[in-house]
Amino acid sequence: MQNRILVSACLMGHAVRYDGRAKPLVHPAIERWRTEGRLVTICPEMSAGMPVPRPPAEIAGAATGEAVLAGKARVVELTGGDVTDAFLQAAENAVRLARETGCRYALLIDGSPSCGSDFIYDGSFSSRRRAGNGVTAAALKAAGIAVFSDREIDRLVELVSE
Numbered sequence: 423m424q425n426r427i428l429v430s431a432c433l434m435g436h437a438v439r440y441d442g443r444a445k446p447l448v449h450p451a452i453e454r455w456r457t458e459g460r461l462v463t464i465c466p467e468m469s470a471g472m473p474v475p476r477p478p479a480e481i482a483g484a485a486t487g488e489a490v491l492a493g494k495a496r497v498v499e500l501t502g503g504d505v506t507d508a509f510l511q512a513a514e515n516a517v518r519l520a521r522e523t524g525c526r527y528a529l530l531i532d533g534s535p536s537c538g539s540d541f542i543y544d545g546s547f548s549s550r551r552r553a554g555n556g557v558t559a560a561a562l563k564a565a566g567i568a569v570f571s572d573r574e575i576d577r578l579v580e581l582v583s584e
Contacts, residue, residue: 425460425526425527425581425582426460426461426462426523426524426525426526426527427455427460427461427462427525427526427527427528427529427578427582428462428464428516428519428520428523428525428527428528428529428530428562428567429461429462429463429464429528429529429530430463430464430465430529430530430531430534430537430572431463431464431465431468432444432445432446432465432531433445433446433447433452433529433530433531433572434446434447434452434461434463436463436465437474438465438467438468438474439474439531440467440474440475440476440477440478440479441475441478442474442475445531445572447529447572447575449575449579451575451578451579451582455582460582462519462520462523462525464515464516464519466509466512466513466515466516466536466537466558467508467509467512467536469511469512469515469516469519470508470509470511470512470515471508471511472505472508472512476499477499477500477501477503478499478500478547479497479498479499479500479505479509479535480497480498480500480535480542480543480544480545480546480547481495481496481497481535481542481543481545481554481556481557482495482496482497482498482545483495483496483545484544484545484546484552485545486542486554486555486560487513487535487536487538487542487554487555487556487557487558487559487560487561488555488560488564490506490509490510490557490560491510491513491557491560491561491564497509497535497557498545500547509535509536509557509558510557512536512557512558513536513557513558513560513561513562514561516528516558516561516562517561517562517565517567520562520565520567521565525567526567526568527567527568527569527570527578527581527582528559528562528567528568528569528570529570529571529572529575529578530556530558530559530562530569530570530571530572531571531572532571532572532573533551534556535556535557536556536557536558536559537556537558537559538554538555538556538559538571539555539556539559539563539569539570539571540553540571540573540574541553541554542554542555542556555569568581
């Protein structure tokens with residue numbers, strides 16, 4: 423199967439987000455890809471053993487997923503807990519699954535400290551956004567997998583159709 427797509431489980435309607443909810447992405451391509459067997463679903467955080475619900479987490483110090491991967495930044499919960507190791511494991515799990523299943527693309531929920539690819543939050547827990555990648559998105563990009571946010575699905579549709 424060519425053009426397989428790793429997709430955030432919350433976008434597929436699974437209640438796996440930190441707040442115990444889903445954020446289903448409604449788009450005609452989703453059902454078509456599901457029928458064609460192109461979709462490989464993962465919640466990186468759950469794959470690393472994190473519970474649902476769980477405290478909100480952000481990358482501290484207005485850093486990015488790349489900085490976390492390089493050991494220069496941490497992922498912390500609103501409660502103060504350091505969940506960096508779990509986010510690193512989550513990213514490793516996502517890259518491994520993408521490689522094992524032949525995913526060339528990833529469709530991830532934006533804003534997440536794991537899956538964000540267009541924006542993430544600045545680490546202040548004040549809802550301030552900044553451009554950047556979450557830890558999993560950064561790891562997938564480093565592994566050569568093209569990453570798209572949920573708002574970029576039309577661009578992904580064009581590529582998958584080629």
